[in-house]
Amino acid sequence: MSLQVKTMAEWLAEGASPEILFWVGSAGSFDDRAKKITRSFVKIMHKANVQFGVLGVEESASGDIAKRAGNEFLFQMQALMNIEILNSYQVKRIVTTCPHDFNTIKNEYSGLGGNYDVLHHTQFIYELIHNKRLVLSGNLKGTKITYHDPCYLGRGNGVFNTPRKLLKIIGLDLIEMKRSKERSLCCGAGGAQMFKEPEKGSKDINILRTEEALRTNVDLIATGCPFCNTMLTDGVKNLNEGAADVVDIAEIIVKSEKL
């Protein structure tokens, strides 16, 4: 099924502008697992009648990976290119499903001439519910779930509670891991680790984190980051395939609301 998605160029051609720009991000655009998260979030925005636009082929990597890998040149090239495009569409608000792009665009673009109100999708969904634009029926009551804090959303930007509030609204039974919130353990993907072999050690980080998640004996492991999702999905496959599903909060909502 093809989803109705309008690009900013199409909005401009109609002489209109959307209320928010959905920054899809490289993972959300190309990674098979992350694309499902992207599509889920779009379905939620449709359900709430959100007028949103995407950059489509005009979007390019935010530069987060380049920056954390030490390539400040490449980061700033990407940033300045993206800022030029965002500013040419006079974008004011941005929502993204990727905490890395959320952090980079929100905190690091501002010093380079890109000032936007940037939201993580869990924050935006929460806002939609708060403004009564989205009503959730809470079909998954009683399902046991744990939530893994993405570093760049939680520790990096202090967003701990909004994703948890969403899980409670859906009626899920949230069981915290021993390490959570400020003390949450990284999934192992950040700082460009996603794209390289780990250094020699006794264990892979994603395995350690998945062990911690499985120890809570839940049905679902929720997160809000495409990279965490990949790392934990791999972890579950490695440790005990089928023991729990790793899902994004947007996907849980799509499931509970049968969107």
Place this chain on the structure above:
Amino acid sequence: MFSTSSLIFFILLSSSIFLFYRNINKIIRNINLGKSDQNFPNKKERWKRVFFIAFGQSKMFKKPLVALLHLIVYVGFVIINIEVVEIIIDGLFGTHRVLSFLGPFYDFLIATFEILAFLVLIACVIFLIRRNMLRIKRFSSPEMKGWPKSDANLILIFEILLMSAFLFMDAADLILQDKLPNYYHSVGSFPISSLIAPILLDLSTSSLIFVERFCWWFHIIGILCFLNYLVISKHLHILLAFPNVYYSNLNPKGQFKNMDSVTKEVKMMLDPNADPFAQTDDNSNPEMFGAKDARDLTWVQLLNAYSCTECGRCSSECPANMTGKKLSPRKIMMDVRDRIEELGKGVDKNGPKFSDNKTLLSDFISPEELWACTSCNACVEACPLSIDPLSIIMDLRRYSVMEESSAPSELNTVFSNIENNGAPWQFSASDRLNWKDDE
């Protein structure tokens, strides 16, 4: 006018204060070998943090029991040092317990000192046991072998000896107040030393005087030694914690600094009208990107290194360290301090242009450590003093990538993918919207 002992005391006091002054200035000079840093706006928030994080030790209380013991040692040490004022006056002018004219308040002070001294002593004994017998992982990491381990134990033994001397001095004084009331006036309240006194009861008056004087001298000389020991010890945090917290990063932890030097160059590259051969406005040497040695770091990063007390909370929260990788954020901080000390000594000998053939990157910190970091900020979050090992790791990576092109090969592939396709993977930019038609 001065007696011999006053003279000796004066010489000891002034020479150790002079020595301390000289050495702390050397440390300040070393810190200033680093590069300048941004401005430090938002004074109010900074002082608030000094009050809560440095003075109130709020971040220590994530481990409540250890925090309580640490607080006792800290409060004890600060308050008992009020006693040093009296010791200094007595020492210089040959008086005995000069502050006793305060009357009941003096009794209260002495009683407080004694109780605190006893609690400090107990806390330090527990710390010694914890550090050496309980096999706590962060105390036995590879970087804690040798001097760092001895340093930690020496500090605790120092404190135990100082507190014991203080209590035995009081105990002897208490008995002497009975035996020689003309000189040892009946002053003070001795809740702890009165319990020690029975041990000394059989001693002759002259032996008691010897014990009292010995403990008095031992206590004050000990404190003066300890003061000068600080400059070579991890214990320096008792002083530097305060400025370190003041100058710590107030931005969201996820936000990494943008390099202005790079912005200049990138803007020129993206500007079609720019003259590629244009001279930069200043004729200085082209700036080096990132850091390869301790001097390439900012002075705040160097202050961080001198403030580190090697507690290892950062490393025990580090996902790379937890999973057996070589990276240890604590070691990064220790390496930076060792290296800037080494450079400082070189500068003393050979002048400001000093260089040996060593660098922080590779001679102290290996690429293997550098590239194991996930930039998750757990170390920064864990540090009770708001030290930021991650910013140092990032600056070393920047040098490796932008000056040496020595990133792990997979990352070079990622870089060229981002350059060519606008994504870390090898997908065509024109396929960016294909997700809407999938499933």
